[in-house]
Amino acid sequence: MIDALPLAVTLPLIGAFAVTVSPLHARGLGLMAAVLTVASALSVTATVWSDGVLRADLGGWGVPLGIALEADGLSAAFLAMANTVALAVSVYAGGYFKQESARHFWPLWLLLWSALNGLFLAADLFNLYVTLELLGLSAAALGAITGTREAVAANLRYLLVGLLGSMSYLLGVSLVYAAYGVLDIGLVAEAIEPGPIAWTAMTLMIGGLILKAALFPMHFWLPPAHANAPAPVSAALSALVVKAAFYLALRLWLDVFAPVLNEAAANLLGILGAAAVVWGSWRALRAERLKLLAAYSTVAQMGYLFIAFPLLAATPPGLARDNLLAAVVLLALTHGFAKAGFFLAAGMVQKTAGHDRIDDLGGAAQALPAATFAIGLAGVALIGLPPSGTFLAKWVMLEQAMILGLWWWLVVMMVGTLLAAAYIFRVLSRAFNREPTPYRFVNDARTELPALLLGLIATFGLGIAAQPLWVLLEQGAFG
Amino acid sequence: MTDQVLYAQLLYGGSGIILVLLGLWSFLVHAALLRKLIAINLMGAGVFHILVAIAYRGIDTPPDPVPHALVLTGIVVAVSATALALAFGKRLDQVDD
Numbered sequence: 001m002i003d004a005l006p007l008a009v010t011l012p013l014i015g016a017f018a019v020t021v022s023p024l025h026a027r028g029l030g031l032m033a034a035v036l037t038v039a040s041a042l043s044v045t046a047t048v049w050s051d052g053v054l055r056a057d058l059g060g061w062g063v064p065l066g067i068a069l070e071a072d073g074l075s076a077a078f079l080a081m082a083n084t085v086a087l088a089v090s091v092y093a094g095g096y097f098k099q100e101s102a103r104h105f106w107p108l109w110l111l112l113w114s115a116l117n118g119l120f121l122a123a124d125l126f127n128l129y130v131t132l133e134l135l136g137l138s139a140a141a142l143g144a145i146t147g148t149r150e151a152v153a154a155n156l157r158y159l160l161v162g163l164l165g166s167m168s169y170l171l172g173v174s175l176v177y178a179a180y181g182v183l184d185i186g187l188v189a190e191a192i193e194p195g196p197i198a199w200t201a202m203t204l205m206i207g208g209l210i211l212k213a214a215l216f217p218m219h220f221w222l223p224p225a226h227a228n229a230p231a232p233v234s235a236a237l238s239a240l241v242v243k244a245a246f247y248l249a250l251r252l253w254l255d256v257f258a259p260v261l262n263e264a265a266a267n268l269l270g271i272l273g274a275a276a277v278v279w280g281s282w283r284a285l286r287a288e289r290l291k292l293l294a295a296y297s298t299v300a301q302m303g304y305l306f307i308a309f310p311l312l313a314a315t316p317p318g319l320a321r322d323n324l325l326a327a328v329v330l331l332a333l334t335h336g337f338a339k340a341g342f343f344l345a346a347g348m349v350q351k352t353a354g355h356d357r358i359d360d361l362g363g364a365a366q367a368l369p370a371a372t373f374a375i376g377l378a379g380v381a382l383i384g385l386p387p388s389g390t391f392l393a394k395w396v397m398l399e400q401a402m403i404l405g406l407w408w409w410l411v412v413m414m415v416g417t418l419l420a421a422a423y424i425f426r427v428l429s430r431a432f433n434r435e436p437t438p439y440r441f442v443n444d445a446r447t448e449l450p451a452l453l454l455g456l457i458a459t460f461g462l463g464i465a466a467q468p469l470w471v472l473l474e475q476g477a478f479g
Numbered sequence: 480m481t482d483q484v485l486y487a488q489l490l491y492g493g494s495g496i497i498l499v500l501l502g503l504w505s506f507l508v509h510a511a512l513l514r515k516l517i518a519i520n521l522m523g524a525g526v527f528h529i530l531v532a533i534a535y536r537g538i539d540t541p542p543d544p545v546p547h548a549l550v551l552t553g554i555v556v557a558v559s560a561t562a563l564a565l566a567f568g569k570r571l572d573q574v575d576d
Contacts, residue, residue: 065545126549133556137563144567149574156567160515163560164506167522170553171499174526177546178492178533 004047005056005069007040008079008117016110023103027094030106034090034113041083041117048076055123068184070123074254074329078247079120081333082240085340086113092344093232104145105233112138112236119244124183125173125256128248129166136162136212139241143229154224161211161221165245168208175201189256198260205252206269212245215269215306216276219299223283226295231347234291238298239340243332246305250328253309263313270310274412276303281419285426290346290356293423294339297382300416301335304394307409311397314404327396334389338381345374361430372431379424384417484537491532498525512568516561523557 015033019026048054054071061067071079090109097105115134122128140159144152177183179198180191192198214222222242226234253261280300287293308328315321348371350356384390394413401409502522506515527550534546 126552130552130556133560137560140567141563144570147570149571152567152570152574156512156564156571159560159564159567160506160519163519163564164503164522167499167519167526170523171526171529174530174533174546174549177549178529183545 003056004040004043005054005071005121006058008037008044008083009069009114009121011037011040012110012114012117016107016114019103019106019110026102026106027097030102030110031090031094033110034087037113037117038083038087041079044071044121045076045080047071048073067127068123069121070185071121074247074251075120077329077333078243079117081336082116082120082243085239085336086116086236088340088344089232089236092235092347096230096232096347101145101230105142108138108142108145109233109236112142112241116240116244120247123185125176125185125188126183129170129173132169132212132245132248133166135241135244136166139237140225142233143225143237145233146228146230148228150224151228154221154228158221158225161218165208165211168204168211170208172201172204172208175204185251185255189258192256192259194260198257202252202257202260202265206249206257206265209245209249209252210269210272213242213249213302213306214299215272215302216279216299217272219276219280219302222299223292223295226298227289227292231291231343231350234294234347235340235343238295238343239336242298242302243336246302246332253312254325261313263310266310266313269306270409273303273306273309274409276300276306277412277416278303278419281416281423285419285423287423288357288359290349290358290361290427291343293358293427294342294346297342297420297423298335298339300420301331301339301382304397304413304416305332305335307412308397311400311404311406311409314406315400320400320403323396324400327393327400330389331393331397334381334393338378338388338390341374342378342382345371345378349375358427358430361427372428375431376424376428379428383420383424481537484535487535488532491535492529495525495528495532498522498528501525512564516564520557520561523553527553 012033015030015037018029018033022029044054048071056069057066058069059066093102093105093109112135115131115138119128119131119135122131136159140155140162143158144155173183175197176188176192179201180188182188182191211218226238229237277300280296280298280303284293284296284300287296305328308324308331311324312321312328315324346356348368349361352368353361381388381390384394394417398410398413401407401413499522502518502520502525505518505521509515509518530546530550530553534542534544536542
């Protein structure tokens, strides 16, 4: 089964050539390439599941000269999610793009897919740079596929920011090579030792990836780029492309720079993540268009992922840390599915209503029960209600933050969850053709504030400050 | 490593770092697309400079081929990215007219 590893990268690449050569059959050929790619990627994941780490040295050239592909648990998990989502996007795009636009969509989409699988499977730092650039180029081109002024301007900005990010990453790679003379992730991890070079390289590489992952305050390019793309492209950009940059940052953090890490760097990432959660959720709540809401929600959800870094850094190795890592990956995967579903359903709503202004949607979504239900389901996962993966992941993260005594991350995650509920219900309420909500928040303070306070105590007061109850109950008269 | 190799590496590597910083500064302060593109290419040239300096191992020893391969790949990537950005810029100009 060793062959499935290069196949996951080459099949979409071959598909991209095929649809370029024969644009008349773009849809059929593209869907065929999509199915084959998913099959090979899922077989990689299945093999890693049963047999452990997979590695392929291309052309029989071993390290340090050759370029290797490698799949471990982390990459297999992201690979499975990305390819399942990509298949759904492909099927959707098969009906969405007709003739002229299909001719432009399929080659770029398959190139993007190839770069994505390459990024999850590459085992050396330079190859990762190449896949990162291919991903950025094809993503920017896809985002601008409609050719409208807004889309082109937004994606030009995305392209330039992405170039700056990969330049910073490449500088880091060249520092690593200058210091240690190797590029294979495993060999670099063995050679690396704390010092100014390793520190600078880490800052440059992770700094570059933060730009590409749209972490606050580097998120400015994301909302216009994702909101102006056609629905299937938005789904792929929001669910997969930013997630790939996060995957790489996590991979570098865990496997390459583990000996160099310190708490200050982790806390900085966490603080930026926290700011992203609050700011992204707030902007999503205030967004006027459905797709802009989804794009800002992505900014917020990326923030949660970076809050995991200080928690990971503060947790000693062991079961708790493994659980935490699994929770972070679960959060990333759930968001991948949820946000792709949200964007695809939003695209359907936009196509039917002719626009995606949330305030004017009233009833338009009522005609599309399935799309509305999909938005609702994706919303459950974005908020983190049970039984979604987000619920489980947030639960583990909150529990670990409490055990570590880092309560401030707890506050941020709860504020983000509350805001997420607010922006999701804002969309869902429109779906039922209700009157617009009153402008004023509090209309009759005397009756409403007590009710609000009771609600707040029930949700937050008793949830967070329940410990006194335990102390109180210890005062038993008969014990 | 002889002094001569070290000096050469410092000279070329150091000028590479200066190029990167100049490019970064220019990228951040200028708004015009062409200037930004030239700046990002300048940064790229700086990084390639550093990589070429790393490859140098003295007059008598053949240079390390790996950084050379990286520079070649990097140039291809930079050209493609520049081309795409120029195509976007052209499209924006056409829409404006």
